[in-house]
Amino acid sequence: SEIEIGWTFLARKYWGGNYNAEIKALMLQHAFRFVDTVVFWIGEENIRSRRAVEKIGAVLRDGVFDKDGMPHVVYEIHKPD
DSSP states (O other): EEOOOOOOOOOOTTTTTTHHHHHHHHHHHHHHTTTSSEEEEEETTTTHHHHHHTTTOEEEEEEEEETTEEEEEEEEEOOOO
């Protein structure tokens, strides 16, 4: 089972710090109470968001997918054992 999370919107002055990682960690902790995999759909060219989820351990799935008419990539994190 899986769920999509990851939509965090921070004021620009908070970009690049630990806030996003801390928010995502809380979201993951909660999600893993109910599902085994968390996915993040990210615009293919959104390098900042791609790097952010890579920093928290997300792994890129193969392929580029259409979401709302735009190319997206999908990252995933599995529930720790």
